[in-house]
Amino acid sequence: MTQGSGARARTRWLLRFVILFWLAAHGKAKALPDLGPPVKTDQVRSGSLLVKTDKAGVFLPAPALETDVAIRVTGIVARTRVRQRFANAAGDCVEGVYVFPLPEGSAVDHMRLRIGDRVIDGQVREREEAKKVYEQAKSEGKKASLLEQERPNIFTASVASIGANEEVEIEIEYQETLRFDAGKFHLRFPMVVAPRYTPGGTVLASADTGGGSGALAVNPGMGWAPNTDRVPDASRITTAVLRPGETRVNPIRLRVELLPGVKLRKLESVTHALRVDAAEASYAVSLADQTLAADRDFELQWEPDLGSRPRPALFGETRDGQIYALLVVMPPEATSVPAARLPRETIFIIDTSGSMYGTSIDQARRALLFALDRLAPEDRFNVIEFNSIMKRLYTESRRALPDSVAEAKAWVGKLQAGGGTEMLPALAAAFEGAESGSEVRQIVFMTDGGVGNEQELFGYIRKHLGRSRLFTVGIGSAPNSHFMTKAAEFGRGTFTYVGSVSEVQEKMGGLFRKLENPVLTDLRIDWDDATVEAWPAKIPDLYAGEPVVIAARLSNPRGGATVTGQRGGESWSERVTMALSTDERGTDRLWARRKIGSLMDRIGEGADREKVKRDVIEVAVAHHLVSDFTSLVAVDLTPTLAQGTVCTPKAVPVHLPAGWDYGHVFGEIPQTATPGPLYILIGAACAAVAIALRALSSGARS
């Protein structure tokens, strides 16, 4: 009995202690009047409502956007139709603006504006003129659409005068050739433009646009980044990104009709789950999940039977009295024993910027660790990491002796992602020392390419490459394919995509086969037809297993070409003859697209920009293509809104690429709470349990 009362007294004491402690920590706060939140929490959830603005109508939500993609593959050519439906659920009219990606080599030749049953075909015009036509239609209350190219892989679609509760659809079509590498065909369709880092100092637009609103003056485009001296169009390529917690989805449907023309061993996608219906000579491929968010690249791969891999070939078709042909130059198989392996210097660059945070840095780290293991002791190597600043493992390349490699692996294992993407210092460091020496010098650059200053970087690579060769490795769910391919082209190397950790071994293994096998260089094509005009004019070096496709315009339907080159000190040559087809494959547009690409490269080489512009416009208009200097514009002749109606332009916010972390890209407000209250609460709960247990046990005793 006495024991029981003692326990009760102790219980009371403990209870008091707990309450006192709780009050000590929180009593002060409780005693004060609670002002309550100045803004309702439910409003906070949709962050955009809180953006301060003095413009009426800015609270309108952006139109919903749905994408439907149909791709038809015939042999090595793909024709794609992309439908974008803008739905305005608001009670007021809007102008929809959508910044979206297309494959970097696509020849965009059609845009149609669909309003209900009516279809208006878009026309190719010079960029400024197309913009004028569009603005004019907009001011007259007419529906219109405009498709502009920002980068070879970034486009902007604008749709004017979408009335309240209306839907407008645009349809875009393009043509491309497929990539073949390491025994497989690759079809890639990008779904989202990833946030880009835009280095340089802010550039103010002309003073008259200022008007007191700072945001307008520095962002003539609609993006979140101001234009800078190094990325003059930053505000056009940095479209709004959905914040974490926002529930909006940009759904995408995608299907592929595949007529490979050969027997397949394998058909698969590493990016998406598929549903495949196989017929006799064709495959109908669709995504297993019908309503996906457009937040990552789609890649489809198929592997032809060993006997039916692409061979050197020349396919032609007649169009407007001319012959347009595709020449496939396939490097010889890498089966022959490579000549004595020459010692080499390999420099690895790894991007550790904020956009790499999450799954990407994991992929990059593993790819790099895999690569370090492939080094031979007689090789020399170094590792460079960069974000806002550049760091290198060694001041100078070192022999890949076991302890150096072990040291490098430990260093790489500890790399963390965060900060900006200042690529130039890293490239400069990698090119250092390329002037002297004669050994093979290979730079392997692992990045998502999330930058806006591509031109500046290409110029740098071209100027400082020397005897180095640059190999890009695209990391993550939505790498900048334009950067990857062009940097490798100017770097006279090749590019590889690593889309997931499970792919690291296969893809990096493939890259190393290329690094270790002799290259096919000094390629020359001698055409039988002297009137030929073939693009690209400069034929790249060819690495094992990866062909190049050249487009030519000829006047003679017969004949062929002889391809010669050097490989490992021996000359190599092959003869191909024309196979003419009556099928309409759009080879002429592929030719024109390659010509435009080569012409644009000349700007970086120092050619007169105005002259190049004239040439590009001529080709683009003749072949109805979108380019840096030409856009597609479509106008509905019947006005649907009163003249002078001003519709608020609204950029469709896009998803952050899968695996990315918002806070590491855009920054976030620091974490500002201690776990103190939580500890007290759990502590109090434990104390309560203790009291209960003691009461129980003393109860059992008495």
Added chain:
Amino acid sequence: MKSRKALGLASWASVVTALFLFGQSAWIYGKARVAQVLLRRAWTGTVRGGKEVKPWPWADTWPVARLSVPSSRQDFIVLAGASGRTLAFGPGHLDGSAQPGEDGNCVLSAHRDTQFEFLRRLDVGDALELETRDGRRLRYRIFERRVTQKSDTSVLARTAEPTLTLVSCYPFDAIAPGGPLRYVVRAQLMQSRGVRSRVAAPRAATETPSPSGRGAG
């Protein structure tokens, strides 16, 4: 008998856990208070010498300003950086935001349950005082309070007017840390007085996102 022993053991385990947790929170709150005392000494040295003075030999931060609120008798030494380690001792100045006393947007953050617990009691129109390393005393007036998402970096953006932005977690009474909301108090420079008086001239309207807001791409 056995069950009683088990009960007793469990009860003692609970007591030990409770004491451990109370100790932990006491350590958190104690550190926040005691550190400020040490920091005050380092601050005096800083203002006198105009250089970084570490408050204790192994510190990875140093005082950069002194923040006081005349109306509620709050007085804190602000530290460089806003990492979790720094915030354990005092309010932190966010790297990349304007330096205290410079033009632009100076962002300070602290824990909602220690130093910045008083933010909830501030109102629009209240005054804040900031003493800079060179001995200037700047007065700011609050013009805005709001709750926002932690991803809303617009409050960290550079401003044309000299602005002081105080950030803490929200809601103030939440038990667990790590919530998505932040409480933001913004104040504008009124006047400056002190040793070397200088009125910060407003610069051209160049409201751009903060360095981190430029995207880490």
